[in-house]
Amino acid sequence: MTKHERDMRCNPGAGSIPCAAMQGRFDPGAAAAPDSGIFGLTVGPEQAAVHVLGVPFDATASYRKGAWRGPEAVVRASRQIDLHDLVTGDPWEAGIFMLPPDAEIAAWNAEASRLADGVIAAGGDVARDKRLKGDLARVNTLGAQVNARVRDQVEAILAAGRLPAVVGGDHSVAFGAIEAAAAHFAKPDEGIAVLHFDAHADLRRAYEGFEWSHASILENVLRKIEGVSQIVQVGIRDLSEDELQRIRGSEGRVSTLFDHEWASARLDGRDLRALIRKHLANLPKHVFVTFDVDGLDPTLCPNTGTPVPGGISWHEAMLWLEELARSGSMVVGLDVNEVNPGAAGPNEDSWDAIVGARLLYRLIGFALATRGNHPARSA
Secondary structure, eight states, rough: OOHHHHHHHHHHHHHTOOOOGGGOOOOSSSSTTTTTTGGOOOOGGGSSSSEEEEEETTTSSSOOOOOGHHHHHHHHHTTTTTTBBBTTTGGGGOEEEHHHHHHHHHHHHHHHHHHHHHHHTTTTTOOOOOOHHHHHHHHHHHHHHHHHHHHHOOOOOOOOEEOEEEEEEEEHHHHHHHHHEEEEEEEEHHHHEEEEEEEEEOOOOSGGOOTTTTGGHHHHHHHHHHEEEEEEEEEBBOOOOOHHHHHTSSSSSEEEEHHHHHHHHHHHEEEEEEHHHHTTTOOOOOEEEEEEEGOTTTTTTTSSOOOOSSSBBHHHHHHHHHHHHSSOOOOEEEEEOOOOOTTTOOOOOOOOHHHHHHHHHHHHHHHHHTTSSSOOOOO
């Protein structure tokens, strides 16, 4: 392979972004250095086609908190991943860089979590408690600040021609990234789509009073981001009657393949690939993938904040991503959220983080395939 061929394989059409493999003598088969970046890589932002943004915020988590530790846990676990992937090839060659941790978001999370605890304990009923009303208002303000920070950072990533990948945190952190992607790619005649993997519909209006609740992320997208023309939901199995009516009344803007429907197709031996293609058939050109890990079978991420029996298996999730890569749409951004390392210590990799890191790498690989940066090697 010539140098030109290698450069084109890493970043065809990526302008001035050189192949990460050409930056020095990096050995993808060697153990990751202790001071290396995500996936053990050492490239800087200028050499990376993918910029990863960690958002350590989970203040509105309504059951089990801990996803704020997700970004750090995923980075640590990512250094154990073999970079050559039998399905997606070598995504690392395009360059993957993670932005430095945002200490201010971590501080906002600490404050917001402390204030939110009382509101959650009251079930969101704060009308008669002046102090709790003030706490709720402050949490909503801090959530808006997180959204603005994420939006600004993702806007900068998109403006530089890179692929943004957000790691939460709870699912609320995805809003700013989706907002930035819609502003960048939506056109008057065609918006962007959100491909949503989750156990929950996340269509509750200000759940427990929190405007930016993790349980309200897709409702906020519907109401506040006009550039999102379509939401395709996968794995949904836990929702309220109001959320079901929200889906049915969306006039096609929300299309949901419920988990029991997916399970029935699998148990009946139907063609799952054909079912996926049917649900991806009408996607617009640009797609943002938001992946709550509780959409998976909970044995994969047992410590996630709101686990629900059922869900899609690892290989079924990969089948969805493979078909997305074949669909003709382009992934313009992605997130992995609700990875909770549980009781794992600061120097210990939890099973949840191991799965989360591998999911992130696969998502990046498939996303790059949709952008022409790197061919997926699936059959």
